[in-house]
Amino acid sequence: MTEWKKVKLKEVLKQYRITHFVENEREYRQVTISQTGEVSYRCSKNGLSIGRKRQFIIDLKKHPQTLIFIRQGVFKGGIGICPKEVDGCIVTENMPMFDIVNINPNFLIYYLKTSMFKRDLDKLVPLGTAQKAIHERQLLEIDIPLPSKEEQREIVKKLDDFFLNKTKLNVITDLNESYISKLRQAVLQEAVQGKLVKQDPKDDPASELLKKIKFEKDKLIKESKIKRERPLAPISEKEIPYNLPKGWVWVRLQEICNNLSAGGDKPSDFVKERTREKSIPVIANGETNKGIIGYTKEAKIFETSITVSGRGTIGYSCIRDFPYNPIVRLIVLILNRNIDINFLQYALSARLEVGLGTSIPQLTVPMISSKLIPIPPLSEQKRIVEKVDRLMNYCDELEKQVNENQENSEKLMETVLKEAFNNG
Secondary structure, three states: OOOOEEEEHHHOEEEEOOEEEOOOOOEEEEEEEOOOOOEEEEEEEEHHHOOOOEEEEOOOOOOOOEEEEOOOOHHHOOEEEOOHHHOOOEEOOOOOEEEEOOOOHHHHHHHHOOHHHHHHHHOOOOEOOOOOEOOHHHHOOOEEEEOOHHHHHHHHHHHHHHHHHHHHHHHHHHHHHHHHHHHHHHHHHHHHOOOOOOOOOOOOOHHHHHHHHHHHHHHHHHOOOOOOOOOOOOOOHHHOOOOOOOOOEEEEHHHHEEEEEEOOOOOOHHHHHHOOOOEEEEEEOOOOEOOEOOOOOOOOOOOOEOEEEOOOOOOOOEOEOOOOOOOOOOEEEEEOOOOOHHHHHHHHHHOOOOOEOOOOOEOOHHHHHOOEEEEOOHHHHHHHHHHHHHHHHHHHHHHHHHHHHHHHHHHHHHHHHHHHOOOO
16 A cells, blocks of 8 residues: 555645626526535526525536535535536535546545544634634645545445445434334324223223213312313214224313313413423424324423424423423313323324414314313223333334444444545
């Protein structure tokens, strides 16, 4: 192996500029660069809507090996080679372009992904105060290793093979995460359909449970601790999504809650007192945990919840056990003590809601109040919760292993890149 040279980037990158002044009546294609260095077509814009009229054209016919970077984004990985799809696109002066010369383009790109290059990049003094940015003349002064052309080809081949295998591993990781997500939902579906644990004929039927709940709510109403609710329509046969086991009943959510109100409302003394115990809300704009709805015990917005608004977040649910803090667009449910709160959370999580509205899907208090919930006997609720908890812990362990494998893969990538250039 020959000794590697050190060269400055300006020896392998030659800047070019093809200036173009935007015409209002024309359509123009624009590009973006991801934090992993992928350059891609972003969108098309009419010239009239483009603010900066002085732009620069990417010409891959004359400059087939074009490297481009973002002055403000290069610190986060915004640097890469232009693919054919962006030929003819326009960029601003904040995205300088260069011909790659006297070096294998893939060798260069691999080096730009190393911690060595990132370390040298971080040493540069950024320009301006508003945004961290560097000028290309600073970038071009960075030293890089340059082995022989043959060694460059060998290194590129080894790294290509490694990244091909890493891509396959990433696909497997994504599939595993998807399987775990589906497993969680399958567990919840089995739970709310009475298929997860055996029924015990000695259990009092849920219909008796509803009588206790009604009796307690009537008592609280007489004591002026809660308000009388508006009556809901009886449950029709058409509404019932599936048949329940013997001893279970369908109820509307309002029937098993002592209080159900929007989080923007000022809580009553009763709510303040009761919510020192566990209760369930509904989040608007809450986060989902990798698309898995409602199994986590961590409150994302300081409350126990189901999601009421925001695309991709409706249905998120979690349990809190700390004092109530009203939050805008949050629906808080104060549950009757004859219902296991953990069971209700799982029941809410098992069947996602679709909100009404055009711009932002949304769940409302009336929609939540009338939601159908399958209720088993109280002792069965507890058995279901115990079983679901065990299975969710198992899913957590699987997910932990998947995440650890992914982290190890990223560490291995760093090591492989470092080893590939260790003669530099």
